[in-house]
Amino acid sequence: MATTMVKENNSGPAQLLGPESAFERTLYPYVTGTSVVALKYKDGILMAADMAASYGSTLRYKSVERMKSIGKHSLLGASGEISDFQEILRYLDELILYDNMWDDGNSLGPKEVHSYLTRVMYNRRNKFNPLWNSLVLGGVKNGQKYLGMVSMIGVNFEDNHVATGFGNHLARPILRDEWHENLSFEDGVKLLEKCMRVLLYRDRLLWFELNSIDSVNGPLV
Amino acid sequence: MTKQQANWSPYDNNGGSCVAIAGADYCVIAADTRMSTGYSILTREYSKICKLADKSVMASSGFQADVKALQKHLAARHLIYQHQHNKQMSCPAMAQLLSNTLYYKRFFPYYAFNVLGGLDSEGKGCVYTYDAVGSYERVGYSAQGSGSTLIMPFLDNQLKSPSPLLLPAQDAVTPLSELEAVDLVKTVFASATERDIYTGDKLEIVILNADGIRHEYMELRKD
Numbered sequence: 001m002a003t004t005m006v007k008e009n010n011s012g013p014a015q016l017l018g019p020e021s022a023f024e025r026t027l028y029p030y031v032t033g034t035s036v037v038a039l040k041y042k043d044g045i046l047m048a049a050d051m052a053a054s055y056g057s058t059l060r061y062k063s064v065e066r067m068k069s070i071g072k073h074s075l076l077g078a079s080g081e082i083s084d085f086q087e088i089l090r091y092l093d094e095l096i097l098y099d100n101m102w103d104d105g106n107s108l109g110p111k112e113v114h115s116y117l118t119r120v121m122y123n124r125r126n127k128f129n130p131l132w133n134s135l136v137l138g139g140v141k142n143g144q145k146y147l148g149m150v151s152m153i154g155v156n157f158e159d160n161h162v163a164t165g166f167g168n169h170l171a172r173p174i175l176r177d178e179w180h181e182n183l184s185f186e187d188g189v190k191l192l193e194k195c196m197r198v199l200l201y202r203d204r205l206l207w208f209e210l211n212s213i214d215s216v217n218g219p220l221v
Numbered sequence: 222m223t224k225q226q227a228n229w230s231p232y233d234n235n236g237g238s239c240v241a242i243a244g245a246d247y248c249v250i251a252a253d254t255r256m257s258t259g260y261s262i263l264t265r266e267y268s269k270i271c272k273l274a275d276k277s278v279m280a281s282s283g284f285q286a287d288v289k290a291l292q293k294h295l296a297a298r299h300l301i302y303q304h305q306h307n308k309q310m311s312c313p314a315m316a317q318l319l320s321n322t323l324y325y326k327r328f329f330p331y332y333a334f335n336v337l338g339g340l341d342s343e344g345k346g347c348v349y350t351y352d353a354v355g356s357y358e359r360v361g362y363s364a365q366g367s368g369s370t371l372i373m374p375f376l377d378n379q380l381k382s383p384s385p386l387l388l389p390a391q392d393a394v395t396p397l398s399e400l401e402a403v404d405l406v407k408t409v410f411a412s413a414t415e416r417d418i419y420t421g422d423k424l425e426i427v428i429l430n431a432d433g434i435r436h437e438y439m440e441l442r443k444d
Contacts, residue, residue: 028228122286125231126329149263153231154286157256159264168261 029081029132031055033066034203035167036077036136037195039179040145040160041188045138047075048192048210050199053082071096074110074139076117079164080152081132088131091120110139110146114156122154134164163195166203171195232284232332233258236419237269238368239280240409241338242380242402243346243361243394247430250338251406252280252366253414253441255422265422265443272434274299277315277339278427282366283353284332291331294322312339316349316357323355330354334365340429346394361393368413368420375409399428407439414441 031053038047053061066085067077070092078085095116099108108116114137124130130152138147148158161175174195183191192210239252252269255262270280271292279295281288298318302310310318316337323331330353337349337357350363361382364372383391395402406426414421421444426437 118286118289122290125286128231130229130231151233151258151286152229153233154290155233155235155258155263155284156286156289157264157267159266168263172261 025129026081026084026132029084031060031082032132033064033079033082033085035163035165035171035199036066036079036134037163037167037171037175037192037199038077038136038138038147038161039175039183039188039192040138040147041183041185043185044140044145045075045147046185046188046192046210047077047136047138048196049077049079050196070113070137070139071099071109072107073141074108074113074137076113077136077138077164078133080134084131084133088117088120088133088135092116107141109141109144110137110148111141113137113139114146114148114150114158118150118154118156121150121152121156125153136162136164166199167195170198170202174198232287234283234332234367234419235263235285236367237282238364238366238372238410238413238417238420239269239282239334239336240364240372240376240406241280241336241348241350241362242376242397242406243338243348244397244399244402245346245392245394246340246344247399247402247428248278248338248340248346248348249399249402249406249426249428250278250280250336251410251424251426252282253368253410253420253422253424255420256285257419260418262422268425270425270427271296272427273310273315273337274312274339275309276341276429277310277312277337278429278434279319279335279337280365281333281335283334287331288333291319291322291333291335295319298322311342312337312347312349313341313359315339316347316359319349319351320355320357323351323353327354334369336363336365338427338429340431344431346429359393361395364409366420368410368417371413371416372409375412376405379405399430403428403437410439410441 036049049066051063053064070076135150149162150156161179163171236257237253241250254266256264256267272278273295335351341347349357349359351357362376362380380395382393410424421441424439424441428435
């Protein structure tokens with residue numbers, strides 16, 4: 001148990017499984033991002049997230065990119081602890097690097113990346129040291145659109161529209177009502193803007209960025 | 222020094238109900254397709270049914286990540302079995318494997334409530350019902366999951382199984398025809414949907430018989 005400060009009650013770093021475990025585990029998140037909302041449209045995926053990272057109730061960082069493109073086919077959006085998100089990006093960098101090194105013309109698609117992320121999250125949960133994120137993974141490969149979500153304990157699913165955190169309560173109902181197959185790009189953007197506006201009013205969002213991915217252009221902001 | 226309490230749980234209940242009914246030469250396995258967390262619905266179209274072997278189909282509700290891991294584990298073991306024995310696993314064999322797999326994690330359980338349905342080596346329908354740590358029993362019918370307390374009594378009433386202690390031994394499988402059993406399953410889920418908030422959206426039914434596997438779907442209330 002490492003204690004660099006001497007405190008009255010000497011609580012020490014927080015531990016989940018008894019005082020004899022010599023290392024520390026994440027107990028609560030510190031710097032967090034809020035909701036990510038995403039939907040499938042005619043040509044691919046649209047994803048939106050704000051660019052803020054909060055430290056409790058303080059808005060600490062105001063231009064954090066919570067969405068990153070992964071490989072040639074996927075977009076990853078994350079809410080929750082930002083440092084854990086950055087670690088996930090490092091894992092994925094390595095994954096994509098090894099995939100490219102095969103140099104066999106094949107590249108990991110969104111389904112594969114989603115599967116990898118699910119296993120990573122689930123295994124960390126098994127070790128009682130979770131990555132404190134809710135991830136949204138979307139992409140297009142060979143014309144096939146894919147949109148999925150993974151929670152911090154490994155719960156995962158695929159759907160036509162997903163949202164994390166508050167977005168689940170505020171944005172999903174709008175999407176359930178107004179989403180349909182073959183949304184055009186403009187309609188999809190309008191729908192996402194509608195969702196983000198509700199989150200702005202009710203979840204104190206600031207400004208947000210929109211990312212889209214389709215079969216022709218690949219990821220673009 | 223006070224021990225800090227954990228503020229996250231490694232488990233979550235994603236809800237849903239599963240039912241299986243065994244007949245003389247068929248087996249019906251059914252589950253709803255709703256996946257929830259707390260008071261929210263995550264998705265309306267998630268299948269809880271997994272075909273493990275030609276004659277074994279498993280339906281599981283509970284914590285979805287554990288269910289997925291369990292299904293992957295069993296599918297992998299089945300593949301190894303096929304490589305080693307050059308044949309598919311029988312339903313009773315798969316039943317034992319599932320029980321052992323669950324008990325292996327006795328002290329950090331798979332939060333999965335399973336029913337395994339299929340045809341035994343004589344072609345008769347068989348249903349095995351499990352708890353989260355692997356105790357299992359072969360029965361004529363079973364329900365698991367959030368709606369099980371609503372469904373099981375109704376199945377008991379309609380399909381009353383004779384006691385396994387009776388002599389001469391009586392068949393546990395229902396004398397109902399396949400169509401009647403499917404109809405019963407639809408009725409049972411429509412009723413469970415009314416009162417269980419975690420059950421609804423869509424019903425997925427898998428029917429296993431000598432001719433193979435058949436799927437049927439039915440819409441359920443979405444509220």
